Amino acid sequence: MTASDTIITLELGHYRLRERIGGSAYGVIWRAEGPRGTRDVALKLINEAQMARALPAQRERWIASAETEIAFLQLLEPWDERHIVRLLDSGWHNGLPVLALELLDCDLGRHMKTLCGRGAALQPERLLAWMAQLNQALAKVHQYGWRYLDLKPGNVLVDAQLGTVKLADFGTNRRLDALGDHTYTGTANWQAPEQFFPRDGGGYATGRQSDYFALGALFYFMATGAQLRYCGACGHAYREHRTAGASLLLRQHGGLPAILQQDEEALFAQAFAGTDGAAEDRPAGSAAADAALRLLRHLLAAEPQARPRHAIDISRQLALIGVTGSRTPAGPAPHAAYANWTPRAPAALSPAQAGHWWGKAAGRGHAHVHANWHSDAEA
Ligand SMILES: Nc1ncnc2c1ncn2[C@@H]1O[C@H](COP(=O)(O)OP(=O)(O)OP(=O)(O)O)[C@@H](O)[C@H]1O
Ligand SMILES: [Mg+2]
Numbered sequence: 001m002t003a004s005d006t007i008i009t010l011e012l013g014h015y016r017l018r019e020r021i022g023g024s025a026y027g028v029i030w031r032a033e034g035p036r037g038t039r040d041v042a043l044k045l046i047n048e049a050q051m052a053r054a055l056p057a058q059r060e061r062w063i064a065s066a067e068t069e070i071a072f073l074q075l076l077e078p079w080d081e082r083h084i085v086r087l088l089d090s091g092w093h094n095g096l097p098v099l100a101l102e103l104l105d106c107d108l109g110r111h112m113k114t115l116c117g118r119g120a121a122l123q124p125e126r127l128l129a130w131m132a133q134l135n136q137a138l139a140k141v142h143q144y145g146w147r148y149l150d151l152k153p154g155n156v157l158v159d160a161q162l163g164t165v166k167l168a169d170f171g172t173n174r175r176l177d178a179l180g181d182h183t184y185t186g187t188a189n190w191q192a193p194e195q196f197f198p199r200d201g202g203g204y205a206t207g208r209q210s211d212y213f214a215l216g217a218l219f220y221f222m223a224t225g226a227q228l229r230y231c232g233a234c235g236h237a238y239r240e241h242r243t244a245g246a247s248l249l250l251r252q253h254g255g256l257p258a259i260l261q262q263d264e265e266a267l268f269a270q271a272f273a274g275t276d277g278a279a280e281d282r283p284a285g286s287a288a289a290d291a292a293l294r295l296l297r298h299l300l301a302a303e304p305q306a307r308p309r310h311a312i313d314i315s316r317q318l319a320l321i322g323v324t325g326s327r328t329p330a331g332p333a334p335h336a337a338y339a340n341w342t343p344r345a346p347a348a349l350s351p352a353q354a355g356h357w358w359g360k361a362a363g364r365g366h367a368h369v370h371a372n373w374h375s376d377a378e379a
Contacts, residue, residue: 002017002028002030002045002048002093003017004017004018004019005017008032008043008045008091008093008098009091009093010089010090010091010093010098010100011089011090011091012088012089012100013034013035013038013089014034014035015032015033015034015041015043015089015100016032016033017030017031017032017043018030018031018032018033018040019031021042022107022154023047024154025047025050026046026047026050026051026054026062026065027044027045027046027047027066027171028044028045028046028047029042029043029044029045030042030043030045031043031103032100034088034089034100039102039103040103041088041089041100041101041102041103042100042101042102042103042104043098043099043100043101044066044069044098044099044100044101045093045096045098046062046063046066046096046097048094048096051096063096063097065171065172066096066097066098066099066171067097068170068171068173069099069169069170069171069173070087070090070097070099072141072144072146072170072173073085073086073087073099073170074087074090075144076140076144080140081166082133082136082164082166083133083134083136083137083140083164083165083166083167084137084140084141084166084167084168085101085102085104085157085166085167085168086101086102087099087100087101088100088101088102101168104157104158104159104166104168105157105158105159105160105161106157106158106160107153107154107155107156107157107158107168108130108153108154108156108157108158108165108218108222109152109153109154111158112153112221112222112225115225116225121223121225121271122222122223122271124223124271124272124288125322126163127219127222127223127271128318128321128322129163129164130156130164130165130222131215131218131219131222131314131318132315132318133164133165133166134151134156134165134167134215134218135215135311135314135315135318136311136315137166137167138151138167138211138212138215138311139310139311141167141170141173141211142176142208142211142311145175145176145177146170146173146174146175146176147173147174147175147176147206147207147208147210147211148167148170148172148173148211148214149172149173149174149185149186149191149195149206149210149211149214150169150171150172150185150186150187150190150214151167151190151211151214151215151217151218152187152189152190152214152218153218153221154169154187155167155168155169156168156218172185172186174206176207176208180203181198181199181201181203181204181205182203182204182206183203183204184198184204184243185204187235188234188235188237188238188239188245189227189231189232189234189235189238190214190217190218190231191210191213191214191217191231191234192206192209192210192213192214192304193213193256193259193302194206194207194210194304195210195213196234196238196246197246197250197256198243198246207304209304209305209307209308209309210304212299212307212308212314213299213300213301213304213307215299215314216296216298216299216300216307217231217300219292219295219296219299220260220264220268220296220300223268223271223272223292224264224267224268224271226267228259228260228264228300229257229261229264230257230258230259230260233249233257234246234249237249256302259300259302260296260297260300265293265296265297268292268293268296269289269290269292269293270289271289271292272288272289272291272292272321273286273288273289288321288322291317291320291321292321294317295314295317295318295321298313298317299314
């Protein structure tokens with residue numbers, strides 16, 4: 001059992017558990033004191049009580065997931081870790097893998113809750129900077145040959161002092177070159193249609209673009225403090241019926257539920273519209289809102305191949321929002337060549353089109369849709 005004051009010995013040192021700061025179905029995160037003179041760390045352990053209750057296959061999955069996370073973080077070079085949580089040490093405790101991570105202040109979910117509780121919102125320039133940082137973190141994951149598949153507020157850590165974010169929790173990572181369908185993974189409230197709705201054979205065909213959809217869901221959340229109704233519906237269906245919730249949801253909606261509704265677009269655009277700025281700022285604020293909405297629709301496209309193809313597509317669009325907005329740009333101004341650049345991919349599908357997509361994906365034509373996307377995304 002792990003309890004406060006337990007000493008955990010890893011490869012590089014001893015750590016004394018101080019207080020529990022987070023956890024999930026199988027993980028538990030402690031703030032722990034490291035060797036004298038070093039900063040406290042976040043120790044990520046597997047919950048031993050849950051482990052004892054779990055079936056052998058589940059136990060193996062949890063251990064494999066922690067090992068995947070350690071293996072991925074150990075691959076990174078120090079310069080890769082600007083927006084990815086740093087692994088400081090690792091090892092085993094009571095036969096289970098343990099990670100010692102740099103300790104950050106809180107996760108994005110808690111941060112937004114605190115902000116919203118005060119009636120405040122994330123400022124557009126910070127929101128754009130965090131989008132750029134998460135885009136960069138995902139690009140690193142992809143560059144190392146993985147897809148992340150679990151982007152959500154609880155997996156984004158906030159450094160309050162620097163005002164920056166870092167991506168954490170890499171247990172769900174899957175190789176990009178593993179092209180076959182896989183079993184259900186991730187968190188239902190934040191995932192792309194192809195990650196939530198299985199194909200005919202029951203497997204899921206995800207890729208890099210699945211992470212971009214989740215980035216879109218997070219973009220909406222950071223701008224509005226709310227979750228997309230589409231995401232909420234998937235989360236609810238999963239909570240009630242586990243993976244069978246997907247087909248129930250399709251039946252209930254007569255196809256794929258609408259991903260981004262008109263009132264949600266309006267709410268999102270308000271965050272960029274500069275309505276709280278001076279009157280002369282408003283036209284520029286509206287241009288920022290239009291650019292932000294274009295990016296949101298692009299990220300949330302129902303079909304993976306209609307989403308941005310690479311991180312650079314996303315960073316260009318983010319820069320456009322920054323320079324057209326009435327506030328400080330989030331990053332460097334885009335090169336003049338991008339001044340008239342507009343996204344190549346179409347806007348998010350209408351509910352009718354989304355239904356059509358699902359009709360294809362769930363029925364006759366789906367193998368074709370996914371096969372095309374796969375070769376495209378993995379090329
Ligand atoms: N390095 C860290 N610094 C500060 N807090 C952390 C750190 N790592 C994790 N946490 C906190 O613990 C929570 C759970 O961490 P993490 O997501 O890594 O575990 P998990 O067991 O994989 O969770 P889940 O399965 O819900 O995604 C985070 O949402 C965050 O609140
Ligand atoms: Mg997590």
